[in-house]
Amino acid sequence: MEELANLFHGFAVALQPFNIMVMLLGIVLGVIIGVLPGLGGANGVAILLPLTFSMSPTSAIIMLSCIYWGALFGGAITSILFNIPGEPWSVATTFDGYPMAQQGKAGEALTAAFTSSFVGALFAVVMITLVAPLVASFALQFGPAEKFAVYFLAFCSFVGLSKEPPFKTVAAMMIGFALAAVGLDSITGQLRLTFGITELLNGFDFLIAVIGLFGIGEILLTMEEGLAFRGGNAKINLRVVIQTWKELPTYWMTSLRSCLIGCWMGITPAGATPASFMSYGIAKRVAKRGNNFGKGEIEGVVAPETAAHAAGTAALLPMLSLGVPGSPTAAVLLGGLLIWGLQPGPMLFVEQKEFVWGLIASMYLGNLVGLIVVLTCVPVFAAILRVPFSIIAPLILVLCAIGAYSVHSSTFDVVMMLVFGVLGYLLKKCNYPLAPLVLAIVLGDKAEEAFRQSLLGSQGSLGVFFSNALVSTIMVLGLIALFWSAIQEGYSRLRAAAA
Amino acid sequence: MTTNSPGAGPMHKTVEAGVTIAIALFGVIVIIGSVKAGINWGAEGPRAGFFPFYIGMAIVVSSAINLWNGLREDNDSLFAEWGQLRQVLSVVVPTAIYVGVMPFTGLYLASMVFIAWFMRWLGKYNWLTVAAVSIGMPVITYLIFERWFLVPLPKGPVEEWLGL
Numbered sequence: 001m002e003e004l005a006n007l008f009h010g011f012a013v014a015l016q017p018f019n020i021m022v023m024l025l026g027i028v029l030g031v032i033i034g035v036l037p038g039l040g041g042a043n044g045v046a047i048l049l050p051l052t053f054s055m056s057p058t059s060a061i062i063m064l065s066c067i068y069w070g071a072l073f074g075g076a077i078t079s080i081l082f083n084i085p086g087e088p089w090s091v092a093t094t095f096d097g098y099p100m101a102q103q104g105k106a107g108e109a110l111t112a113a114f115t116s117s118f119v120g121a122l123f124a125v126v127m128i129t130l131v132a133p134l135v136a137s138f139a140l141q142f143g144p145a146e147k148f149a150v151y152f153l154a155f156c157s158f159v160g161l162s163k164e165p166p167f168k169t170v171a172a173m174m175i176g177f178a179l180a181a182v183g184l185d186s187i188t189g190q191l192r193l194t195f196g197i198t199e200l201l202n203g204f205d206f207l208i209a210v211i212g213l214f215g216i217g218e219i220l221l222t223m224e225e226g227l228a229f230r231g232g233n234a235k236i237n238l239r240v241v242i243q244t245w246k247e248l249p250t251y252w253m254t255s256l257r258s259c260l261i262g263c264w265m266g267i268t269p270a271g272a273t274p275a276s277f278m279s280y281g282i283a284k285r286v287a288k289r290g291n292n293f294g295k296g297e298i299e300g301v302v303a304p305e306t307a308a309h310a311a312g313t314a315a316l317l318p319m320l321s322l323g324v325p326g327s328p329t330a331a332v333l334l335g336g337l338l339i340w341g342l343q344p345g346p347m348l349f350v351e352q353k354e355f356v357w358g359l360i361a362s363m364y365l366g367n368l369v370g371l372i373v374v375l376t377c378v379p380v381f382a383a384i385l386r387v388p389f390s391i392i393a394p395l396i397l398v399l400c401a402i403g404a405y406s407v408h409s410s411t412f413d414v415v416m417m418l419v420f421g422v423l424g425y426l427l428k429k430c431n432y433p434l435a436p437l438v439l440a441i442v443l444g445d446k447a448e449e450a451f452r453q454s455l456l457g458s459q460g461s462l463g464v465f466f467s468n469a470l471v472s473t474i475m476v477l478g479l480i481a482l483f484w485s486a487i488q489e490g491y492s493r494l495r496a497a498a499a
Numbered sequence: 500m501t502t503n504s505p506g507a508g509p510m511h512k513t514v515e516a517g518v519t520i521a522i523a524l525f526g527v528i529v530i531i532g533s534v535k536a537g538i539n540w541g542a543e544g545p546r547a548g549f550f551p552f553y554i555g556m557a558i559v560v561s562s563a564i565n566l567w568n569g570l571r572e573d574n575d576s577l578f579a580e581w582g583q584l585r586q587v588l589s590v591v592v593p594t595a596i597y598v599g600v601m602p603f604t605g606l607y608l609a610s611m612v613f614i615a616w617f618m619r620w621l622g623k624y625n626w627l628t629v630a631a632v633s634i635g636m637p638v639i640t641y642l643i644f645e646r647w648f649l650v651p652l653p654k655g656p657v658e659e660w661l662g663l
Contacts, residue, residue: 170561171558225583226583401597402652405652418591
C-alpha cells in the first residue's frame with residue numbers, strides 16, 4: 001500500500017498551517033466567484049493565478065483547486081435563491097431548487113445541494129486516489145503515437161458528446177488549434193502565422209483567452225439581458241441542516257447513480273454541465289416522485305448537484321495522470337503547473353510525489369472545509385448578489401484586466417482579452433461551444449508535437465496510429481466518440497425501420 | 500428567445516452567417532500563413548506549416564457546412580434588439596477606451612475613472628458612493644497584488660509622482 005503511505009504524507013503537507021490558510025482563502029474566493037455573474041471557475045482561477053507566482057507549487061495548486069471547489073459550491077447558492085445559475089453546471093439545480101426556495105424551503109434546498117456536492121466530490125476524489133496512480137503508471141509506457149491518440153480521443157469526445165452542432169464544435173476547436181500554432185514552432189524553431197507582428201511572437205496565451213471568452217463575454221451577455229436580481233432570503237440553521245441530513249440517505253440510489261454519471265462525464269471531457277443535466281433527466285424518469293420534478297422536489301436538487309461536483313472533481317483525473325484536462329478549469333490548473341515549472345503528465349506521480357499527493361489530500365480537506373464554509377456563511381454570500389450589477393460589472397472588468405495583464409506583464413494582453421471577450425459574446429450567441437476552443441489552445445502544441453513525432457518515426461505513414469493494439473484501441477474509441485451522434489441516429493432509424 | 504418581443508434588431512441568421520464567414524476568413528489566413536512557413540517535409544521531418552495547414556483546411560470546410568446549415572435553417576428570430584446591443588456597446592466602448600489608455604495612465608488611474616464612469620452613468624449613483632468604490636477598489640487592489648503577493652501592475656505618471 002505505497003499509495004496509502006503517500007496519501008498520508010499528502011495529508012501532512014496539506015495540513016501545514018500555511019496550506020490550511022490558503023485553502024480557506026481559496027474556498028471563500030471560490031464561492032464569491034461562483035456567486036458573481038461573469039466570474040466562473042475557469043476565468044476566476046485564471047485571474048487569480050498570478051497571485052500564486054510567489055508561492056510553492058503545492059500551496060499554489062491547493063489554493064487554485066480550492067477556488068475551483070468553492071466555485072462549484074457557489075453556483076448552487078444563486079441557482080436556489082435567485083433562480084440565476086452562477087455557473088452553467090448549476091442550471092439544472094434551478095429546476096427544483098428555486099421552487100423549493102419559493103415554498104420557503106430554501107434552507108433544505110441549500111443543505112441538500114451542498115451535501116450532495118460534497119458527496120459527489122468525495123466519491124470522485126476516492127476514485128482519483130485509487131485510479132490515478134494506476135492510469136499514470138500505465139501511461140508511462142506511452143510513446144508519441146499513444147499520446148496523440150489520447151488527445152485525439154479527448155477532442156473527439158467533445159464533438160460527439162456536446163449538445164452544440166458537431167461542425168460548430170469542430171470549427172471552435174480548430175480555431176483553438178490555429179491560435180495555439182501562432183508564434184515559435186517548438187520543433188523546428190521557426191516562426192509561423194505571425195505575419196510580421198512582433199506581439200504575436202510568443203503566440204496566444206490561453207489564460208488571456210479564458211479571461212476574455214468566459215469573463216468579458218459573460219458580462220456582455222449579462223448586459224444584454226439587463227439583469228436584475230430578485231431573490232428569497234437565505235436562512236440555514238442547525239435544525240434544518242440535521243433534518244435534511246436525516247432525509248438525504250433515502251436518496252442513496254440517486255446519489256450513487258449521479259456520482260457514476262459525474263465521474264464518467266468528468267473523465268471524458270464532456271464536463272460538469274452535461275453531467276448535471278443527464279443526471280437530472282435520468283432521476284426524473286426513474287424516481288418514484290418523478291412527476292413532481294420541477295415543482296420543488298429535493299431529489300431534483302440532489303441529482304444534478306452530485307453529478308456536477310463529481311464531474312468537476314473527476315475532470316482532474318486525466319489532467320493529473322495524462323496531462324489532458326477534462327474541463328476548462330482543469331485546463332487552467334494545467335497551465336498553472338506549466339508556469340510553476342512542473343511538467344503535467346504521468347511523470348508527475350514519479351517525480352513530484354509531494355505535489356500530487358498534497359493536491360489529492362487537499363481535495364478531501366478542501367471539500368470538507370468548503371461544505372462547512374458554505375453551510376455557515378450562506379447569508380453573507382447571498383448578500384453579495386444584492387450588490388447591483390452596475391457596481392459589480394466594472395469591478396469584474398477591472399479584475400479581468402488585472403488578471404490578463406499580470407500573466408506576462410503585458411498591456412497588449414489586456415487588449416487581446418477584450419478582443420477575446422467580444423469574440424466570446426458572438427460565438428456564444430451563435431451557439432459555438434467555448435470549452436473545446438480553450439482546450440485546443442492549451443493542448444494544441446502538445447498534440448501537434450506528438451503528431452509530428454509519430455509521423456517522424458513512421459516516415460510519414462498514418463499507419464503508426466494503428467500500429468499496435470493499444471494505440472489502435474484508443475484511436476477506434478476516438479472515432480466512435482467522433483461519430484457518436486451519427487451512430488445514435490443511425491441506430492434509432494434502424495429500430496424505427498424494423499418496428 | 501427574443502421572438503415574442505416587439506423591438507427591432509438584426510436577424511439572428513444574418514449575424515450568424517457573418518460570424519461563420521469571418522471564421523472561414525480566419526481559416527484562409529491560417530492556410531496562407533502555413534503555406535508561407537512550409538507545409539511539406541523538410542530535412543527534419545514535417546515543416547512548421549504542416550500541422551496548421553490542415554487545421555486551416557478544417558476551419559474552412561467546417562465553416563462552409565455551418566454556413567449551409569445556418570442558411571437552410573428556418574429561424575426568423577432576432578439576434579438581439581437594438582436597445583440590447585446598445586447596452587452591450589455601452590460596456591464594450593468604455594472598456595476599449597480603458598484598455599487603450601492603460602499603457603499611458605497606468606492601471607490605477609484608468610480603473611478609477613472607468614469604475615466611476617460606469618457607476619455614475621449606468622448606475623446613477625450619488626458622487627459619494629461613486630468616489631468610495633472607485634477609489635477604494637484600486638487601493639485594495641494595490642495592497643493585495645503589489646504588497647502581499649508581489650505582483651507588479653502597470654503604473655503611470657501619477658503613481659510615479661506619489662512615489663509608489
